[in-house]
Amino acid sequence: MSGQVLLVAAVAVPLVTVFVLALVLWSGRPLGERAVSNLVILAAAVSAVSGLGMAVVSLVDGPIAVSLGTWFADFPLRLRADWLSIPVATMAALLGCLIGAFSQRYLHRDPGFRRFYLLLALFVAAVELVVLAGTLDLLIVGWELAGLASALLIAFFHHRNGPVAHGLRAFITYRVSDIGLVGAAVVEHRGGSHTAVGLLLLWAVIGKSAQFPLGGWLPRAMEGPTPSSAICYGAISVSLGPYLLLRNGINGSAVVAVGVVTAVFATLVGRAQTDIKSTLAYASMTQIALVLVEIGLGLEVLALVHLLAHAALRSAQILRSPSLLHDHHHLEQALNAPLPRTGKHFDWLLPRGAQAWLYRFALERGYVDAFLVDRVVGGLVRAVRGLDAAGERWVRRSSTRPPAHPAVSR
Amino acid sequence: MIALAPLAVVVVWLVAAEVVARVPDPGSARRVATWCAAAAVGLSLLSIALPTERVADVVGLAVSPGAGAQACTAISLAGLLIAAMSPLATHIPAVLARALRLVAVSCALLAVRHNGFDAALIAVSTWLTWSGLRGRSDGLDRLFALYQVPAVVLFLVGAVMPGLAGEIALLLGAAIRLAIIPAHAWFPRFVDRAPIGIVVAYLSTPVILLSPTGNTSAVIGVLSVAIAAIFAVVQTDAHRALAYLVIAANGLALAGAAWPTALVATAGLAMTTGVLAARRGTLSYTTPSGDLSNTPRLAVAYVLFALALAGFPLLPGFADDHALLAEIALPLALIAVLAMAVNGMTALRGFLGLFTRLRTPTGERDLTRLENCAVAITLATLVICGVVPGITSSAAQPVSTHR
Structure with a gap:
């Protein structure tokens, strides 16, 4: 089988699965849990096998490229598989397959079982499209679909306020960062400078990969089902940002600066978290920030290896997190004592006053969320609502009928 | 130009309106209207295959069999949604018939392209809508007339006056009619209080065909999109959010984006909102009042129509927005990108x-069979046009080109 067929199959099979599943679910035909989950797992498996096949083909023949004509005017459909995209695409598909199998038991008899698998298929298809896209325009398609699938997975438990609010928050952050990505494509098409394109792409990465100051959505995203947290926020979704920079050859001091600030911030805040999923979320932020530092310094191969290793490890950690407390108790019983504290170096590195201040800073998550939500977004919302209310008062006056003349009314 | 296919569709809509007006029962009227609308959609779809070239001349106007068939299909799909989804309580047969007449007027604008005739049809459309609102205690008719009468006058002036003055008059007329900011104050209340079928039918009028294209309209359109998008995202009432989303879509159309697919998405979103309002009453985002596991089709229809309007990938708005971003100046394109993200x-x-x-079951009904058919046909069309956008790019040109 040629590399080009494998490349198309890696993207097309999950995408077609989404359409088929959506059509069947809309038609209202009763489709069993097994059938739905197996279909999605099979699609991810085909994608993963295609990735492995592409790896073999590209080792022999070099990078693979496919041109499928134009989707519409000025929008070429091109796919590309090389040393960068093949490992990420294969990892994403393998994790999709694994999460699909894991969720068969985890979400068994959940009312939203079919919806979960539809969104998982959409997420895998979108990520394959992002990773294997040969143009920035096509990458945007997958990027936006992945954002939608992620947000809907966070809001999966839709009867509770928390997941819904956090899903919306994640989506709003994604859209804010999408401005950078689409803006970069527009500037690139107009022959804009590489620096402008790079800065816009970096803005897109800050939101998608939960970097400072837009990372507040990531710990909250853990309200979604654990399997989706593992693939979206532990492994693949947050990795798309660094991948975007690697794909477009963006590096330099701005990337390093974002990475360093986020790494320090997330390390501090992560240490004060009291639940395992939030701790893992901040650990992910830290590691992705370090990957950005590597990219900024031009260490592309190291960054790719770090990205893949982090994705695999973090997925496993998040999948295990619900049973971690149980294991923790077992370990303490075996030791017959509490587990030893970590991070003692902070005790002798920092004066006591600074420790207290930093602890408060970390508990409040650096006051970043409060500033962004209450001051920036809240201020804008209040101002716009005030203008809207003023307009409505004017409309009320304009639409009120004048009172009839007393002589006429008599 | 006289386009024969849209002319035939106009006849179908007028016959449908006359038949519906004579049916006493609202339920039966809706079924009849839906069958007639399906016929109109079928006829429009069939006529897409017809040639769009001139075949003869009649009273100085070129006659073409298939010109405008694609745009006519979009209007007919909006008409199908109106027919199948108009709530029975607010859409007695007389109201539904009025909405179908408005759809006929919209198709007539595609059937005969002549400046004077276009302006007259827009006047008819405005009069049909206003006469349906006349006598309301909330003063909506007064507010509507306050904005729409000057718009009609500007269209009539633009139709008879040559040169730059005429173009300015047409641009102003189109801006008021499309509720472009700052001429938008009437629109949120119109969407909130008028029967939703009438609102969608009024929106289906392709006034954009009369508006001149150019830098001025692009600037006005894009600025309106940005402001409307920001106003939409802060709303807590679904009707007002819908109104500002529609203003944003109209702004994009004024700036040069393709309007037929946006019209279908607008119609779908508005009618879905109307169906929800008929089931629930008020539609506030702050009060939990829905459960997507009880009404999955309604929920999916709402989100897909809304995302289509926001230019999401795999839906037709994406290709339309992509084309617009390539055409307009870079600063405007970046403002439009921001607005699309906010949408x-x-x-x-x-x-x-x-x-x-919502945690407690309310027994809210999902889409009925009739509603489901109309929504499924429309959504399928939108998804096909989104996945294969090439099929919608050519046929609309002969009549959809701006003045």
Whole structure:
């Protein structure tokens, strides 16, 4: 089988699965849990096998490229598989397959079982499209679909306020960062400078990969089902940002600066978290920030290896997190004592006053969320609502009928 | 130009309106209207295959069999949604018939392209809508007339006056009619209080065909999109959010984006909101009032129509927005990118606000069979046009080109 067929199959099979599943679910035909989950797992498996096949083909023949004509005017459909995209695409598909199998038991008899698998298929298809896209325009398609699938997975438990609010928050952050990505494509098409394109792409990465100051959505995203947290926020979704920079050859001091600030911030805040999923979320932020530092310094191969290793490890950690407390108790019983504290170096590195201040800073998550939500977004919302209310008062006056003349009314 | 296919569709809509007006029972009227609308959609779809070239001349106007068939299909799909989804309580047969007449007028604008005739049809459309609102105690008719009468006068002036003055008059007329900011104050109340079928039918009038294209309209359109998008995202009422989303879509059309697919998405979103309002009453995002597991089709229809309007990938708005971004100046394109991103937020905010967080079952009904058929046909068309956007790019040109 040629590399080009494998490349198309890696993207097309999950995408077609989404359409088929959506059509069947809309038609209202009763489709069993097994059938739905197996279909999605099979699609991810085909994608993963295609990735492995592409790896073999590209080792022999070099990078693979496919041109499928134009989707519409000025929008070429091109796919590309090389040393960068093949490992990420294969990892994403393998994790999709694994999460699909894991969720068969985890979400068994959940009312939203079919919806979960539809969104998982959409997420895998979108990520394959992002990773294997040969143009920035096509990458945007997958990027936006992945954002939608992620947000809907966070809001999966839709009867509770928390997941819904956090899903919306994640989506709003994604859209804010999408401005950078689409803006970069527009500037690139107009022959804009590489620096402008790079800065816009970096803005897109800050939101998608939960970097400072837009990372507040990531710990909250853990309200979604654990399997989706593992693939979206532990492994693949947050990795798309660094991948975007690697794909477009963006590096330099701005990337390093974002990475360093986020790494320090997330390390501090992560240490004060009291639940395992939030701790893992901040650990992910830290590691992705370090990957950005590597990219900024031009260490592309190291960054790719770090990205893949982090994705695999973090997925496993998040999948295990619900049973971690149980294991923790077992370990303490075996030791017959509490587990030893970590991070003692902070005790002798920092004066006591600074420790207290930093602890408060970390508990409040650096006051970043409060500033962004209450001051920036809240201020804008209040101002716009005030203008809207003023307009409505004017409309009320304009639409009120004048009172009839007393002589006429008599 | 006289386009024969849209002319035949106009006849179907007028016959449908006359038949519906004579049916006493609202339920039967809706069924009849839906069958007639399906015939109109079928006829429009069939006529897409007809040639768009001139075949003869009649009273100085070129006659073409298939010109405008694609745009006519979009209007007919909007008409199908009106017919199948108009709530029975607010859409007695007389109201439904009025909405179908408005759809006929919209198709007539595609059937005969002549400046004077276009302006007259827009006047007829405005009069049909105003006469349906006349005598309301909330003063909506007064507010509507306050904005729409000057718009009609400007269209009539633009039709008879040559040169730059005429173009300015047409641009102003189109801006008021499309509720472009700052001429938008009438629109949120119109969407909120008028029967939703009438609102959608009024929106289906392709006034954009009369508007001149150029830098001025692009600047006005894009600025309106940006402001409307920001106003939409802060709303807590679904009707007002819908109104500002529609203003944003109209702004994009004025700036030069393709309007037929946006019209279908607008119609779908508006009618879905109307169906929800008929089931629930008020539609606030702050009060939990929906459960997507009880009404999955309604929820999916809402989010897909909203995302189509926001230009999301795999839906037709994406290709339309891509084409617009390539055409306009870079600063305007960046403003439009910002507005499209904000529209996406509004779409998901509406979906999560209306279909989540309700813990107690209310027995709310999902789409009825008739509604489901109309929504399925429309959504299928939107998805096909989104996945294969090439099929919608050519046929609309002969009549959809701006003045």
